[in-house]
Amino acid sequence: MEKLQQDFNQFPTFIHDMTDQPNRIPQYQYLYETLRQDIIRGVFKAGDLLPSESVLQQQFRLTQPTIRQALSLLVQEGYIRKHQGKGSIVQAIPVGLGVMSLKTHSVTADEKPAASDELSAELITTTILVKPYLRAFPLELLFYPTDENPTTTYYYMERLRSVNNTPVFYEKLILPNRYLPNLPRQRLSNRSFFDLLRTKYGLVVSGGEQKIQALTADEPIAKQLQVKPGRPVLRLEKRIDTNKSDFSFFSLLFARTDQFLLQGRF
Amino acid sequence: MEKLQQDFNQFPTFIHDMTDQPNRIPQYQYLYETLRQDIIRGVFKAGDLLPSESVLQQQFRLTQPTIRQALSLLVQEGYIRKHQGKGSIVQAIPVGLGVMSLKTHSVTADEKPAASDELSAELITTTILVKPYLRAFPLELLFYPTDENPTTTYYYMERLRSVNNTPVFYEKLILPNRYLPNLPRQRLSNRSFFDLLRTKYGLVVSGGEQKIQALTADEPIAKQLQVKPGRPVLRLEKRIDTNKSDFSFFSLLFARTDQFLLQGRF
DNA sequence: AAAAGTAGCTTATTATAATAAGTTATTGGT
DNA sequence: ACCAATAACTTATTATAATAAGCTACTTTT
Structure with missing residues (x-):
């Protein structure tokens, strides 16, 4: 079965259905890259709140641990900062990993x-x-x-x-x-x-x-x-x-x- | 009304039973600290294989995600390096986080x-x-x-x-x-x-x-x-x-x- | 009007389960 | 003795579910 979802949000029809692909990219990596690009391109600006984990779950049809794995990568790279009870706040200055x-x-x-x-x-x-x-x-x-x-x-x-x-x-x-x-x-x-x-x-x-x-x-x-x-x-x-x-x-x-x-x- | 919960927590007998403690340390942090100390004190030496995730599960009565969360901290700090299918190899030189x-x-x-x-x-x-x-x-x-x-x-x-x-x-x-x-x-x-x-x-x-x-x-x-x-x-x-x-x-x-x-x- | 309480959001932690995929050692056949 | 298949490990990924706990805004009480 393929996931048939209507997907009427700003970004297109992705969903990243790479079923059967040999070089399957993990979902959390794909989500990480997607959000990272969105931050770099300014879809989310510094100070913005990222969509909440539950919203991301629905948008990407993933479960909380997967979402959190992607978000924790973003935290690690300094793109966002998380606050319990508040949300994930987009930070300025996306500095690459160790690449100064x-x-x-x-x-x-x-x-x-x-x-x-x-x-x-x-x-x-x-x-x-x-x-x-x-x-x-x-x-x-x-x-x-x-x-x-x-x-x-x-x-x-x-x-x-x-x-x-x-x-x-x-x-x-x-x-x-x-x-x-x-x-x-x-x-x-x-x-x-x-x-x-x-x-x-x-x-x-x-x-x-x-x-x-x-x-x-x-x-x-x-x-x-x-x-x-x-x-x-x-x-x-x-x-x-x-x-x-x-x-x-x-x-x-x-x-x-x-x-x-x-x-x-x- | 206060939450009347009995708190018959599943983790009964073992280690680190901080039930009711106000400043409860997360299990993964506790495990991380334990393993970190073991590495520093030489219980595990550089080149050694850490106990496998399933062994750690039994020893600490935790589940795989929790174990993996602790191990990923150790990876992040450079204490171990993981190899799929092989195990977690203890590294030399535990360098503190950003503290050069x-x-x-x-x-x-x-x-x-x-x-x-x-x-x-x-x-x-x-x-x-x-x-x-x-x-x-x-x-x-x-x-x-x-x-x-x-x-x-x-x-x-x-x-x-x-x-x-x-x-x-x-x-x-x-x-x-x-x-x-x-x-x-x-x-x-x-x-x-x-x-x-x-x-x-x-x-x-x-x-x-x-x-x-x-x-x-x-x-x-x-x-x-x-x-x-x-x-x-x-x-x-x-x-x-x-x-x-x-x-x-x-x-x-x-x-x-x-x-x-x-x-x-x- | 100010304070206290509370409902409803958020992230955090942890458990359980199934499957995939890489590595190593053993086994069996030649 | 060598080589290939395979069994038995390992970590990796992902889903589902329940509960804890922090934050905000609204409501109620004083």
Whole structure:
């Protein structure tokens, strides 16, 4: 039997009936993505109350535990905040999981900024400095692959992310040569690398570990970030775990934080 | 009319029978704490398999969803890692929630360090530089209290954390003057401040937001951290949320990362 | 008018149950 | 001895149901 429901609410006729699909997405993940998109696209704005759990149950034909599983993901990512007896309140600043977002810090304490002083995404540009190629694991990292299944070769690439043409992030990415067919042929700039991994390769970031350090810029880094050598820069090294437990990748990022700073939630 | 319920609760004999207790701890939290302690105390060691969910069900007389709720907390904190069809594997390095831990980084890539190069806790000492006193919210912070219930006065204190007598963290803490009776009279040094909040005041950290920056040490910071003025230091500002939604507090931390670096999971 | 009570919303916790799907070890056949 | 099928584990997903408890707004009482 298929679910035949009339569905006269604002969003169309979805219901996500993937019966028999081999790569079935869990319902709670689908609901999470749906609500997340709605928040990002502004269907629900900061301060709004999300539909109550019982309303969501009816709308999506799911039961409370499933709804709650989706909502708890949203809580974890900071999209909403729940209050017992009150509801789920949409928060501003949807910050990605561990992926720190940019935020200007030209905020003096007496002039509170407007509700959203987030940078609009259009101002951020990504340049590929080094296109992905295969090589050995770079010795520069403090992490080393824990290789439950050892991989000998890794994709290596370098990106530069700029805000208003000011370079801010200089990032080196190292990914195991696995699960990633045709990576060098993918369109990489001006696009979230994490979205690419998710949509093209089914890899979802599940967490990771990071090591942070303040140091002075050496010559090559200073050149990329357009600062004087000797200026303080942030070194952020991450091991990023995914839903596939034998696939973790690494990021080594240098950031100038004189105009922008790193922000994240925990 | 009051609710006349007999309260012949199903959980009769066993553990953790807090029937009628006003501050009943949820079963999943109790289980989480129990397993967490077992891992910390070494009952389960890194690499071990945790008892399976069905075994835990029998041992604790709980059902699978409850067990899974506790386990998912352990996953979130990095204590275990779950593998479908295999079990829950205990991980090393229980890193506290967002509270970054110290780790030496004198690791060259070719000499892999031993399984645990974590610093033993005994080497870390905490000194109170400024004992808690009441004052207005300091302008130094980028965060400002979102005050759903505005608080006018805050506890302010300064701590210095050293490793082997080398100062590493210089921290300023700002806490709303609420829920914290007798704070100035508490023993504060050489003790986890978070443990104090939890045990004495029932405040459990639930997450937060942080802003990170690399900058050069000015005179007072250089003096506290015993580095030359102008050396790069890390500035880490956090808003720390708790289980009481009207109680968030703030931490402004300066760290020298030349010998040690900040590490955390996300 | 102010306070107390209450009804009706909300999320939170927990139990029970069934099925799916990944992993490992055993078994049986060649 | 090797290999494939399979049995017996494991965690993952989802549904249904009952009860607890926080919040809000309305109603009643004082």
